[in-house]
Amino acid sequence: MGERMLTPDVLVIGGGATGAGLLRDLARRGLRCLLVDRSDFGTGTSGRYHGLLHSGGRYVSKDPSAARECIVENQVLRRIAAGCIEDTGGIFVATPDDPDDYVDAFPGACAAAGIDCDEIPVTETLRREPALSPAIRRAFRVPDAALEPWQLIEANLADARAHGADAWPYQRVVAIQRDGRRISGVTVRDERSGASTRVVPRMIASAAGAWAGQVAALAGVELMMSPGKGTMIVYNQRMTDTVVNRCHPPGDGDIMVPVHTVAILGTTEELVEDPDDDETSSDEVQALINEGEALFPALRRMRVLRAYTGVRPLYRDPAVQGPEASDDGRAISRSHIILDHEARDGVEGLISIVGGKLTTYRLMAEQAANAVCAKLGMSEPCTTAGEPLPGMGDSRAHWLGHRLAEHEDRGGGDADLICECEMVTRAMLERFLDRRGPCSIDDIRRGTRLGMGPCQGGFCTFRAAAIMAERAPDGHTDRAAPGGSASDPEGALSTFLNERSKGTRAVAWGRQLQELWMVTGIYVGVMGLEGSSSEHGGEATEDHGAVS
Amino acid sequence: MSITELIEAAAHEPVTSTADGCLKCNVCNTVCPVSRVTDLFPGPKYVGPQAQRFRLAPGSPPQAGSVMPVLSPDHTVDLCSGCGFCTNACPAGVRIAEMNSRARAQMRADRRPHLRDWLLGQPDLLGRVGVPLAPLANAALRNRAARWVGETLVGVHRHAPLPTFSRRSFRTRWSRSRGRRLRAPGSADPERSVVYFHGCAANYYEPEVAEAAISVLERNGLEVIVPQQVCCGLPLISNGLYAQARARARHNLTTLATFARAGFRIVGTSTSCTHTLKAEYREMLDLDDEDARAVSGATWDICELLLDLHERDRLDTRFGRSDRHLPYHPPCQLRSHGIGLPALDLLALVPGLDAVDLDLDCCGVAGTYGLKREKYDIAMAVGQPLFRKLRESGADEAACDSETCRWHIAKATGIRVRHPVQILAAAYVAYAAAEAEAAGAPSDG
C-alpha cells in the first residue's frame, strides 16, 4: 500500500482537551499543524472525566498554586467557552465528620487563592438542595461549574481548522523514527483501514495524556507516567442543581456534579500500570456510594445509570518527587508540566505535555505552544484567552432545560425524537451526520448525547442505525470503522449496545437491571439479534465511556 | 395495600424521584385517553418521567447565565387532563399524573396565573357569587352571547358543560330545616354518626345529591354532621395554583381533623373531593402532618362507606323494585381511590336494576379541563366512545359518582346522569311507597 506523506510544521498527538487546545493555539499563531488521535476525539481521559470546571476550591489547602491556576482559567473559560459551561455554581459543605481546622481555614485559603467564597446558612443550603444531608454543619459557595468536554474539544478543533489546521480521528501513532538525536518522522496508522501515513513534522507535541509514556517510548524516550484510575457513578436525575463538594482534604466519593440531565458522583483514585486499564469494579462503586452517603443520604435509593472510569495523566517528576513509588495517587501533584525532551533526554523535535486538569487545558496548551514556538524560533503571542471559541460565546445555550424548551417551542412530542431520554431529534442527528460523515453510533453519542439516558440506548440505537443506513450513499461500503459503520448498521448497533451495557455491569441492580433486561428482551427476544451481537460485540471500540 | 398504606409508602418518596422507575415501557402511553385523540399532547411518558429529567428543582437558584429562571420549560404538560390512568397503570410505580400536576404548578409559579384558571379553580367563590344571583346567573349561562363573551374574554368554551346554580345552597337549606347548630365532636357518638363533606358541587349546584346522601345515611341509622368547610382545593391543584389550594386545605384540615381524631368517619359525595382529602393534601400539597394523616385515614367515599355497612350487615337493603338497564360510568378519580367500584355492588342490591359498567376509561372533562376553550374539543373527542355507547344503550338515565363527569356526559348525550346515591335514595322511597300501597290496598290474593 502506498504511503502518504505529510509535512506539517507541528504534529500534535492526542485529541483530548489539551491536544485540541494546543492545535488551536498553534494554528492561531500561524503554524501549519496536524492533530491525530488513535480514536475519536475526546475518547481519552477528557471524555471520561468528572465534568467539573474547578473553581480551585478543591486544591486551596494542599496545592495553592494549582488552585490559583484553576480560578484564573475558570474565568477565562467562562468568557471563551460559555456555551460549554452550565453555570451551576458550587458549594463546599462540611459534614460532622470533617475536620474543624480544615473547614475553618477554608474560606481564608480560598481568599488567598483569589477564589470568591461566601459562607451560606445551612438552612438556605438545604432549602436549595433538599437532597443534601440535613446533618451538614457549614456551607461555602464557590464559582464551580459543569463543563461539557466534547463540545469544548469540537469548538477548539473547529477554530483550529478555521486557521488552517487539520485534525484526524482514528489515526494512531505507531512508530516514531529518529535520525540520531533528531526525530525524522512519524508513522500513523488508520485504525479503520490499516493504511499508514508518514508524517514528517518540524516538531511533535505529544498531548497523549496518560498515554504520553507510550508515545515517548516510541521515540526511545523514557517518560514514567503514573496513570491514576478514577471511577464515577452516573445517577438518573439531578439530585442537585449545584456542584457539591465535601469540605475536607480531597478524598473519594466527595464530589457530585450535575451534568446535563444527570448527576455524577466521583471519584476514586488508584494508581495503575496500564493507562488502558479502565475496568470499573463493583468494589469501587460500593466505595463511592459509601462515601457519597455522607453528602446525600438517599443515594442508595436513587437510580444509577452507569459507572465509568477515567485515567488521570499523572506524572511523577523524578527530580521533584523522588523515584521511590508512592501508592497514593492523591499525593501526586495535579499540576501540569512541559517536558522538553531535547533538554531532558537529548532527543530533538519532541515535547510532551503531561499532568494537569481539564479546567486548565488552555493554559497547558498555551505553555506548550510557547515551548513549540521557542523551538521553531517564533515569537507570536498566544491569543486563545481573548477570543471566544466559535459558537461558544453564549452561555444561554447551556442550561438543564434547554433541549426541552427548544423542542417544546417546535411543538414538542415524541414523534421527532430519536433519543427520547436525552431529547435528540432527527434533525439534530442528521446535522451531526452531515458534519461528521461516516462514523460510529458512539461518535454520535459524544456529539449529541444519544443513548446516554435511562435506557442507555435501548430505544434509540435501532433508530439511529436505521437513519445512518438510510443516509449512506448507494453502494457505499466504508471500511468497517471500529464501532461499526453506515454500511453495516447491524454491526454498528451491536457494538454500541454492547459498549453501553458494559458500563452498566458494575451497577446492575434495581431499576437499571430491570431496564437492562427489558432492552435485552427487545433486541434479543423481539429482534433476534443474539448471533450478531456476539459476532460484533467481542471487539468494542477502545472508548467505553463518557461523561455519560 | 389500602390507599392509606399506599400513600404512606409514597409519602416517603418524593413524586419527582419516582421518575427513576421509568423503564420506558410505554404502558402509560397506551392507556392515556388524551394522547389517543390529539397529537398536541405528547403523552404521559414524554411529559412525565422523560421531561422531569430536564426540570430544575423548585428551590434551585436561577443560574447566572441562563435567559430566565425557567424551572419547568415545557408547556405541553398542560394538556395532561390529570385523569391518573398513567399512574394507575405504571408497572414501575412512577407517579406520572402527580408529576405532571407539579410541573404545571411550577409553570404557573413561573408566570402570572390566568384569570380563567383562577376562576375555575375556585368553585366556592363562583358559588358564593352565583347562588344569590341564580336566576340571572343561570340565564347568562344559557345565553349564547354571554357564553361567547365568556369564551373570548375568559377562555371558557361556549359549549362547556357549566352547571346551573341552585337557588339556595345546600347549607342554607340544611340549616333552615335542621337549625344552624354546628355539632362539636364531643356531642355525638362517632359509631352512630358521620361527618359529611359536601364539597362545592352539592352545595351550590346539586343540593339534591347532598340530600339524597343524607337520607340514605339516616335511613341506616347514622346521624349526619355537616361541619364548617370550604372547597377541598382540587380545582386549584389541577389549575396549578398550589399556594391557594394549601390555604383551603389547611382550613378544612383544622376542622375535620378534630372529628377524625375523635373517631368519626368523614364521608363525601364527590369522589374527587374525597380523593383530595385522602391523598392530595399529603401527596401534592406536601401537607403531611398529623392532621392530614388523621383526615386521610378517616375519609370515605359515600359508596365505599355504604358498601362497608353492607359487608358488615348493617345496610338496610329494602330497596324498591326498578326494572331497567342503568349504564354506570366510574369516574377516573374513583379509580385512584383503589376501592373498586362500590357503586356497582350497591346498585346490584336494587331488585330489577341492571346496572352495568360502561367500561370506557374517561369521559374527557377531567374536572375543569374540558371547560377550557383550548381543551374542550379534546375533552369531547376523549368522551366520544363513551357518549356513543351510552346513546346506543337506549337508557334514559345513567349513573356516575363525579359531578363534572355527570354534567359533561349529560350535556354531550342529552341523557340524565345521577349520582348512584340518588338512585339508592329513590329506591328506598320506592320501597316505602310500595309498602304503603300494599298496606293501603290489600292485594287480591
Ligand SMILES: Cc1cc2nc3c(=O)[nH]c(=O)nc-3n(C[C@H](O)[C@H](O)[C@H](O)COP(=O)(O)OP(=O)(O)OC[C@H]3O[C@@H](n4cnc5c(N)ncnc54)[C@H](O)[C@@H]3O)c2cc1C
Ligand atoms: C476520574 C477523573 C476525574 C477527573 N475530573 C476532573 C474534573 O472534574 N475537572 C478537571 O478539570 N479535570 C478532571 N480530571 C482531569 C482531566 O480529565 C484530565 O487532566 C484531562 O482530561 C486530560 O486531557 P488530555 O487532553 O491531556 O488527555 P486525554 O483526554 O486523555 O487525551 C489524550 C489522547 O491521546 C490519544 N492517544 C493516546 N495514544 C495515542 C497514540 N499512540 N496515537 C494517537 N493518539 C493517541 C488518546 O486517544 C486520547 O484521546 C479528571 C480525571 C479523571 C481520571
